[in-house]
Amino acid sequence: MKKKIALITGITGQDGSYLAEFLLKKKYKVHGIIRRVAMEDQDHRLWRIKHILNKITIHAATLESYASLVKIISVVKPTELYHLGAQSFVSYSFQDEFSTLNTNINGTHYILSAIKDFSPKTKLYFAGSSEMFGKVQRIPQNEKTRFYPRSSYGISKCTGFDLVRNYREAYNLFACTGILFNHESPRRGFEFVTRKITSAVARIKSGKQKYLELGNIKAKRDWGHAKDYVEAMWKMLQQNKPDDFVIGTGKVHSVENFLKLSFKYAGLDYKKYLKINKKFYRPAEVDFLVADFSKAKKKLNWKPRIKFNQLVKEMTDSDLKIFN
Numbered sequence: 001m002k003k004k005i006a007l008i009t010g011i012t013g014q015d016g017s018y019l020a021e022f023l024l025k026k027k028y029k030v031h032g033i034i035r036r037v038a039m040e041d042q043d044h045r046l047w048r049i050k051h052i053l054n055k056i057t058i059h060a061a062t063l064e065s066y067a068s069l070v071k072i073i074s075v076v077k078p079t080e081l082y083h084l085g086a087q088s089f090v091s092y093s094f095q096d097e098f099s100t101l102n103t104n105i106n107g108t109h110y111i112l113s114a115i116k117d118f119s120p121k122t123k124l125y126f127a128g129s130s131e132m133f134g135k136v137q138r139i140p141q142n143e144k145t146r147f148y149p150r151s152s153y154g155i156s157k158c159t160g161f162d163l164v165r166n167y168r169e170a171y172n173l174f175a176c177t178g179i180l181f182n183h184e185s186p187r188r189g190f191e192f193v194t195r196k197i198t199s200a201v202a203r204i205k206s207g208k209q210k211y212l213e214l215g216n217i218k219a220k221r222d223w224g225h226a227k228d229y230v231e232a233m234w235k236m237l238q239q240n241k242p243d244d245f246v247i248g249t250g251k252v253h254s255v256e257n258f259l260k261l262s263f264k265y266a267g268l269d270y271k272k273y274l275k276i277n278k279k280f281y282r283p284a285e286v287d288f289l290v291a292d293f294s295k296a297k298k299k300l301n302w303k304p305r306i307k308f309n310q311l312v313k314e315m316t317d318s319d320l321k322i323f324n
Contacts, residue, residue, distance in 0.1 A: 003027060003028065003029050004026075004027075004028045004029070004079040004080065005028065005029045005031065005076060005077070005078045005079045005080075006023045006028045006030050006031065006078055006079065006080045006082065007031045007032070007033065007072070007073070007076050007078035007080075007082070007122075008020060008030065008032045008033070008081075008082045008084060009032075009033045009081075009082070009083050009084055009107075010033075010083075010085030010086065010127075011032030011034060011049060011056075011058075011084075012032070012045055012046055012048060012049060013048070013084060013085075013189075014048065014184075014185055014187040014188050014189070014226050015084050015127070015183070015226055015229065015233075016032065016048075016049075016082075016084050016085075017048035017049045017052075017187060018185070018187070018226050018227050018230045019082060019084070019230040019233060019234070020049060020052060020056055021052060022230050022231060022234065023234070024052065024055055024056070026234075028079075028080075029057070030055070030056040030057070031056065031057045031058075031059060031072075031076050032049070032056055032057070032058050032059070033058075033059050033060075033061045033069075033072060033085065034058055034059070034060060034061075035060070035061075035062055036060040036062075048187050059072045059076075063085055063086075063106070063107030063110065063111075064102065064103060064106065064107065065110075066110040066113070066114070069107075069110050069111060069114050070110075070114045070117075070118060073111070073114045073115060073118055073119050073122070074114070074118035074119065077118075077119045077121075077122065078119065078122050079121075079122065079123065080122065080123045080124075080125065080237045081111065081115065081122050081123070081124050081125070082125045082127075082233060083107075083108060083111050083124060083125065083126050083127060084127045085107065086103065086104045086107070086127065086156070086157075087099060087100045087103045087153070087156075100152045100153055100156055101152050101155070101156050104153070104157065104159075104160060105156050105159045105160065105163075108126060108159075108160040108163055108164070109163055111124070112163055112164065112167045112173070112175065115167075115173060115175075116167060116171050116173060120171070120173065122174075123174040123175075123237045123242070124164070124173065124174065124175040124176070125176060125177075125178060125233050125236055125237055126160055126161070126164045126175065126176070126177045126178070127177075127178060127180065127233075128160065128161050128178055128180065129153070129154065129157045129179065129180060130179060130180065130181040130182065130221075130222065130248070130289045130291065131149060131150070131151060131153055131154035131289075132147045132149055132157050132158045132161065132179060133147060133148065133149075133289060134147070134148045134149040134150035134151070134154050135148040135150055136148070136288055136289065139288065139290060140250065140290045140292040141246065141289065141290065141292060142246050142291075142292035142293075142294070142295065143179070143244055143245065143246050143295055147161075160177070161177050161179075161244070164176065164177050164244075165177075168242055173242075174237070174242045175242055176236050176237070176242040176243055176244055176245070177244045177245075178229075178233055178236055178244075178247055179244065179245065179246045179247065180229055180232075180247045181221070181222040181223075181246075181247065181248030181249070181289060181290075181291045182221045182222060182223045182224070182289070183223070183224045183225060183226045183228070183229045184223060184224075184225065184226065184311060184315065185226040185227065185311075185314070185315065186314060186315050186318035186319070187226070188226075193214070193255060193258075194258060194315065195315065195319075196212075196214075197212065197214075197255075197258060197259050197262050198262050198312075198315040198316045198318070199322075199323065200212040200273075201262045201263055201265075201266045201316055201319065201320075202266070202316070202319035202320045202322065202323035202324065203323050204266075204268065204273055205266045205267075205268065205323075205324070208323060210273070211273045211274065211275050212259075212270075212273055212274055212275065213275045213276075213277040213280065214255065214259070214274065214275075214276060214277070215276070215277060215278070215279070215280025216280075217254065217255040217256040217259060217274075217276070218254055218255070218256065219254065219255050219288075220252045220253065220254045220255075220288045220289070220290070221252065221253065221254075221255070221289055221290075222248040222249050222250065222251060222253075222289055222290045222291045223249070223253055223258070224247075224248060224249045224304045224306070224311070225304070225305075225306035225310075225311050225314075227306065228304045228305055228306055229247055229304075231302065232245070232247045232296060232300060232302045235296075235301070235302055236300065239299070239300070243299070245293075245295055245296045245299070245300065246291050246292060246293050246296065247291065247293055247302070248290065248291020248292075248293050248304075249291065249304045249308070250290065250291055250292065251290070251308065252288070252289075252290040253308055258312060259274065261309060261312045261313075262312050262315070262316045265312065265316045266316060266320060
């Protein structure tokens with residue numbers, strides 16, 4: 001039987017690295033797209049996939065270049081393409097709306113167009129986001145909930161969702177969107193609030209940092225583990241017909257809950273080390289996100305395995321080892 005071929009944009013990120021490992025276990029040939037600059041700084045930019053570099057094929061390209069994407073897609077002709085690459089840090093999207101919109105919208109459009117013209121049998125997974133719901137219109141949020149994005153990042157993902165649906169309907173592509181709620185792991189970038197918390201806990205415990213500055217600790221999110229969520233991505237592309245799915249845990253926790261638990265695992269009282277800084281508040285806040293993933297549970301036979309407290313402990317323990 002011919003091996004399936006997967007192409008992953010954003011393979012150097014949290015989700016991309018876990019997905020690559022998952023697909024290798026399923027005997028896929030795995031290809032990844034990375035920026036050329038990452039090849040020149042492998043220790044810093046490729047640390048999540050360093051242990052599997054000899055098992056995957058890397059291609060240098062950028063989401064801003066249609067020509068570079070066409071070249072790769074037309075040669076690789078992947079069975080499945082997982083489009084995870086994006087400017088994904090929401091706070092940064094307020095600082096540079098132009099690059100966020102340009103990279104995220106054009107990159108998705110380029111990939112869809114390249115598949116349509118050069119590899120129409122490729123199945124596409126597009127990484128949506130719970131930030132598409134933004135100022136939520138109903139609780140919990142499912143596939144029928146109206147989008148109300150509150151950042152250029154959220155707007156770019158809504159546009160990507162519409163592009164995917166349009167190409168699916170207009171050109172009969174197998175293209176679907178996973179609307180993933182917050183998912184974390186020890187591989188999360190340090191700029192994201194969860195990793196900012198666990199790394200600060202480790203630094204404070206080891207005497208390398210005195211306190212932690214955060215913004216809105218009352219914001220509530222549906223947090224799961226990235227390992228669980230990459231399996232949901234794969235399951236979407238194994239269906240007979242393409243469809244869109246909300247992926248989450250259905251349980252909500254505040255930033256303060258995460259904060260309190262992480263400090264507790266390290267034997268510390270978070271109130272002694274926390275400072276609230278207004279500069280970390282978003283211009284337009286998203287206060288409450290929680291998933292109704294019943295469609296995924298029914299049609300994909302998917303549900304999260306790793307619980308919130310296990311996630312926080314794993315991230316905290318990992319950073320305690322790194323910074324001690």
